[in-house]
Amino acid sequence: MDFRVVNLLDLFSPYLETLSELAKLHKQFVFGGILTEAEFWATRKKLLDGDNNRSSKQRVGFKSAMISDIKPLADGRTNKVAFNLTPEIIHQIFTEKPVVHQAFLKYVPNKIDFWTKYYRAEYLRSTKNAVAAAVEATEDEELAVFLKQDDTLASEARRKDNGISRDCIKEVAESQSLYDQYKRNLLQDLNRHAVVVLEGQSIVIDDLQAPHEPPIAPLCIKDPRDYFYSQQANALRTLGEIATGAKPVNYHTSTREAYSYISKSISDIKSEGIHDSVVKSGIASKVLNSLTHNISSTKYNLRRSNRETVLDSLPSMTKEELLYAVLEHDLDFLSYLAPESSFQHWTSIQELLKHFWSSYPIRTPYLSTKVNKLKDAMANIYGKLQGIKESVQSDLRHQVSLLVQPMVQYFLDPI
């Protein structure tokens, strides 16, 4: 087996697993030696393309657990503690505390021990020793940044809450002592964390956006054959009317008479009022029956005319239309009669015909051998189709042969 074939199989094997018809066709043609792998998959490249689009572009959001739950590794022998920082954790810290983010951007190219200071600040804060914190803050300006309360967050919170503080920050700032700004509540941390997690990443998911188009009916280009089917029924109806001799009755009424008729009927209604029984029960049931009959009969007629005209128009089509018609044909009826085998035949026939017509005009010996192989396969299926015709009950044989005949026709022509 050459290298390329192995790749193709691997590439397409998930589809072989999920689509059993595809697997059956694959087995029939490729292992039967009629088509090669490359030819078989050449027409199905769009399966792959569809898959690439499906790879999701979603990013995972933040975890709900707070980062402070992550415990550092403490080395018992020395006084060192080691924090394990992953990029995700760093990202979350930056989102929750924009001050830290800004400090990072400002200081990091110069100093490397950013994180050491950050965790030092965290430690100081956790000891709730405001005085010590103040002392250290005056020594080291970066620590001061970490230790101070986040003013931007506070003002934003105040703005959102219309002055009602939820972070337990005292509104009145002048009574704050020097050390108050180094205190920070667990509540504030929790709230900030919750806000960040809920907001998530600001991803615009296209599917969830509301459609922007105004409610306009979409362009609907219908199959032009529908028009001719409908006209057939029309023509039949007018023929029927002429045949039964139903002629429209001509009344000669002037407009003045028409007006007076209506005025009279209006005054009648006014005087009599609305009757209690608007419709008699006998008439109502007759109406209902006729409506039901009408609905079921038109459904039947439309269906029947649909099928016959498709068949009649088949022999005069070009090869593209042939493929189109074959693909679109009414499979329900045939598959009802002779279930899986006929559907399988249909799909095999489609496959063979596709490859057959695509190899025309025959210019190379490779193509001619391919065409010969396809011809043999088609002759094979032709035999099976004859078998189907014979196996079906006699009263339905006519219908079946009508459907099968075009298939047969097109096999005989190339051969």
Added chain:
Amino acid sequence: MGCKVLSFVKSILLLNQLNQVVIIATGYNTCSYIFDSSVSSSTSTTPTSGNAGMPAFCVELLEKLETFLIKDEKLSTSDTVDGVGSSLLSGSLSMALCYIQRVFRSGPLHPRPRILGLHGSPDGPEQYVAVMNAIFSAQRSMVPIDSCVIGAQHSAFLQQASYITGGVYLKPQQLDGLFQYLSTVFATDLHSRNFIQLPKPAGVDFRASSVFGRAQSDSSAASGQKRKNPS
């Protein structure tokens, strides 16, 4: 005939309290609004004197219809003996569509309207272009046009209208059962039409207006009526 239609209108209003019905009368020379259920004066139930058990809105409706008829008759210039001419279908379709657009743009609710054309007079070929315009604008705003033809002949305009906009076309065989036809077929709202089978004509007459002749005429009522149902 008239009381059947009135009962049908009443039953539509009873189906859902948010339903609205507007009736437009189509004459030879004019069209006008006869009834609008969203106007509060028409829903008062105090009976006026001298009317045997008729709701107030019917009385008002009939009065308006009479004044409309008188006005329309005055505007008629000639008295044709050839038969009943064609009523202004295009005019009333346009009026109905304008009303629908107004409701779309003004109200907080977004209804799903449809138009029912109760039509007796023959088609007038001179109105072909106007009617087709109205049909296409109804199609674009997704308003189905149902047709109930009570005249003697089929109406090609209304057949095309119902086909293009996705409405129902019906020519009742028995006119005394008209209420039954109306309530069975035309009372279904647009949501239910997804799963309720309604009568479909076997074929639609797509001939252009130039082929129409004036071979047929009938003696039934000269005015058609249009209706609009929001839900």
